[in-house]
Amino acid sequence: MRNIVIEELKASEVYRQKVEVVERKGLGHPDYICDAIMEQISVNLSQKYLETFGTILHHNIDKGMLVAGEVEGKFGGGRIVSPMRLIIGDRATFEAQGIEIDVPGLAISTAQEWLLDNLRFVDPENLFYQVELKKGSAELTDIFSRGGEILGANDTSAAVGYAPLSPTEKLVFECERHLNSRKFKKEYPESGEDIKVMGLRHKEDMHLTVAMPLVDMFVESEGDYFKKKIELHEQIEEFAAGFAEKERAEFEGCMCLKPTASLNTLDVPGRELQGIYTTVTGTSAEDADCGQVGRGNRVNGIIPLNRPVSSEAAAGKNPVSHIGKIYNLLSHRIxxxxxxxxxxxxxxxxxxxxxxxxxxxxxxxxxxxxILKKGSLSEAEKEATEIIEKELENIHAFSMELAAGKISIC
Structure with missing residues (x-):
């Protein structure tokens, strides 16, 4: 028998609370880049292990850092002076059954493919790649040799998930996704991928603070920058207003009614390139900000400051024994x-x-x-328990979804 406990929480839903703060780091943010690439390396390595050995072997590609380079910005298009450096680290299995796996080669090619697919103005060939993957410890590696479809947990660790997303959380998430969509980039190619959205809801007032660099090859002058900035700002507020209108119909008593937005608030007219937010490549990792695994979004795609969250970084961890990944995502699914x-x-x-x-x-x-709308806990307890039981019974299938990259983690 599993140890399952269902209890009633006497609290207000997050969307009914007076103040709510939510953040999302977007596609080109250095922390997002690290999470996404390390996770894709784990997915590709898991598939390589399955193809070669019929099982997923020990690995944790969850230590990564993107070291900022150096550029020379210029209206009409700047240049890269010193490339970024991507450090890929922690543990992997390099050999089994007398067969060797080129883990460093797989890691680098995966990183290059991700950069090519997601960042329009970053040349994957113009990065330094530093692979610091080593063999795993004997005891943790042995977990994978003990047999059975369900492996032992590699750690004593806790995770927490929740549902549903509040309107504020959904707006912050969807705003970044909209601004980094292929459709938006086609219409506004000057908008860089390194987008961060911070949402603050105070009672009925909802405000988004957005940071989004403009790619300097599309900016002719300081005046042209501010002209394009006004257009982008209008697009953000239009999207937010439309989103809020839809949420009013879904959430009874929703207080997210009056969205406003700010864009690139550090800008100061009259200071030319020193007073505006431009990049050569669309990401601040080119010269302003390093990135690191675990500093980006939680596994549901946001950083929700009103919610309890796990301290584990899920990206890159193996999907069959590492609880820091499995329980993190499974708790949200349940x-x-x-x-x-x-x-x-x-x-x-x-x-x-x-x-x-x-x-x-x-x-x-x-x-x-x-948190119940009405009724008693006894009415909900049996159904909630059955759902948890079912999800834990099917945890192997869930792990295989993770291994195939079917579940987003950032």
Missing amino acids: AARIYRQVPDVSEVYVWLLSEIGTPIDQPQIATAQL
């Missing part, structure tokens, strides 16, 4: 199912705690905290 399927639940939090060496489908405890 919470979403409970919210959708159990009547009268307005908000839910799910907590999972592992014990090192114990099979991952047998957490020390699995807890769901339910």
Whole structure:
């Protein structure tokens, strides 16, 4: 029998609270780049292990850093002076059954492919790649040799997920996705990918502070920059207003009613390139800001300051024994199912705690905290328990989804 506890949480839903703060780091943010690339390396390596050995072997590609380079900005198009450096680190299995895997080669080619697919003005060939992957420790590697479909947890660790996203959380998430969509980039090619959106809701007032560089090859002068900035600002506010209108119909009593936005608030007219936010490549990693795994978005794509979150960085961890990845994402999936399927639940939090060496489908405890619209806990308890049981029974299939890259983690 699994240790499952369901309890009622006597609290206001986040969207009813007076103040809410939410952040999202976008596609070209240095921290996002690190998370996304390390995760894709884990996915590709998992698939290589499955193809070669029929099973996923020990690896954790969850230590990564993007070291900023140096550029010379210029109206009409600047140049790269010193390339960025991507450091790829932690542990992997290089050989099994007498067969060697070119892990460094796979890691570099994966990083180059991701950069080519996602950042329009970053040349993947014009980066330094430093692979610092080593062999794993004997005891942690042995977890993968003990057999069985369900492996033991590699750590004693806790994770928490929740549902649903509040209107503020959804707006912050969708705003960045909209600004970095292929359609938006086609219409506004000057908009860089390194977008950060910070959302503040105070009662009924919702404000977005957006940072988004303009790519200098599309900017002719300081005046042209501010002209384009006005157009982009208008697009952000138009999107936010349309989104809020849709949310009013979905969330009863929704307080996210009056969205406004600011863009590139550090700008100062009259200082030419020193007073405006431009980049050569679309990312500040070119010369202003380094990136690191685990400093970006939580696994549901945002940084929600009003919510409990796990301290684990999920990106790059192996998908079959590393609880820092599996429970992080599974807790959100369970919470979403409970919210959708159990009547009268307005908000839910799910907590999972592992014990090192114990099979991952047998957490020390699995807890769901339910905020109820009406009714009693006894009516919801049985259904919530059944959902948790079912998800833990199917944890191997869930791990295979992670291994195939079917679930976004940033």
